[in-house]
Amino acid sequence: MAHTTKLNTDLTGKTALVTGGTKGIGKAIADELAAAGARVIISARNAPSAESTHHFIAADLTNAQQASSLARQINDEFGGIDMLINNVGGLTTPGGGYSALTDKHWEDELQLNLIAAIRLDREFIPVMTARRNAVIIHISSIAARQALWNLNLAYAVSKSALNSYSKALATELASKGVRVLTVSPGATKTPPMEKFIADYAAAQNIPEESALAQLLQQTGGIPMGRMAEPEEVASLVHYLVSPAASYLTGSIYAIDGGALPVVS
Numbered sequence: 001m002a003h004t005t006k007l008n009t010d011l012t013g014k015t016a017l018v019t020g021g022t023k024g025i026g027k028a029i030a031d032e033l034a035a036a037g038a039r040v041i042i043s044a045r046n047a048p049s050a051e052s053t054h055h056f057i058a059a060d061l062t063n064a065q066q067a068s069s070l071a072r073q074i075n076d077e078f079g080g081i082d083m084l085i086n087n088v089g090g091l092t093t094p095g096g097g098y099s100a101l102t103d104k105h106w107e108d109e110l111q112l113n114l115i116a117a118i119r120l121d122r123e124f125i126p127v128m129t130a131r132r133n134a135v136i137i138h139i140s141s142i143a144a145r146q147a148l149w150n151l152n153l154a155y156a157v158s159k160s161a162l163n164s165y166s167k168a169l170a171t172e173l174a175s176k177g178v179r180v181l182t183v184s185p186g187a188t189k190t191p192p193m194e195k196f197i198a199d200y201a202a203a204q205n206i207p208e209e210s211a212l213a214q215l216l217q218q219t220g221g222i223p224m225g226r227m228a229e230p231e232e233v234a235s236l237v238h239y240l241v242s243p244a245a246s247y248l249t250g251s252i253y254a255i256d257g258g259a260l261p262v263v264s
């Protein structure tokens, strides 16, 4: 391979699907990949704000039929994709430990944070292996490696499962031209994170700044002293899907301001 002094992160001629690309981290990823030259398709249950310029297709990815029809529509209209960013997910279940969680809570959390990605990968892998030089990204969370029983039990477990699945899939596809990588953000300034802090503050009857400080303390704090901006997560994803990252597969990348208190 010729030595180059400039990283090749150009995505011209590539097509990406960013699930949950209308808000938060997904929106930042969609904007970043488009700025790097990619044609970007976004999906979510609700349409994006009027200024979004990406091609939008509505789908609830916890519904198998809607996921299938999204994939069919993209394969028919766009001839497939080169980059699949499985970003849909979130903490939707209550805190309070094992006894606060019903079967329905567990099933919903697993659908949103694990099965949605698995079924979409299954839809697109045949066309991605045929195109080669393709990349699948799974947006996980540092919670996968640090479950907090009273805050995020079902969410953390579903993201841990996503990490294991992603690693195995990477091994299976390594010789077939598809790289598979996991990105694990820590606390990131998005609408659900802001709501989570506001709800916690209201429940404890304390100001939001104190709620944030308490929550961060429970996870050991953030050495960099702040949450991530969605654009910072998007920069990492951009690098990972680009030709500059051509030998990376099967790895998990924490982006957390130093928060995860372990050697990884």
Ligand SMILES: NC(=O)c1ccc[n+]([C@@H]2O[C@H](COP(=O)([O-])OP(=O)(O)OC[C@H]3O[C@@H](n4cnc5c(N)ncnc54)[C@H](OP(=O)(O)O)[C@@H]3O)[C@@H](O)[C@H]2O)c1
Binding pocket: 019, 020, 021, 022, 023, 024, 025, 026, 043, 044, 045, 046, 047, 059, 060, 061, 062, 087, 088, 089, 090, 091, 112, 139, 140, 141, 142, 184, 185, 186, 187, 188, 189, 190, 191, 192, 193
């Ligand atoms: N924010 C954080 O601090 C943080 C930390 C670690 C990991 N993460 C992970 O990062 C990812 C993005 O989180 P975020 O905070 O950016 O979330 P967000 O701001 O709530 O955005 C979620 C996106 O997913 C879509 N969505 C939600 N449920 C869906 C469904 N059933 N089917 C299809 N689309 C759906 C939403 O649009 P609609 O509601 O219109 O469907 C929206 O576009 C998630 O996987 C999350 O677990 C976030």
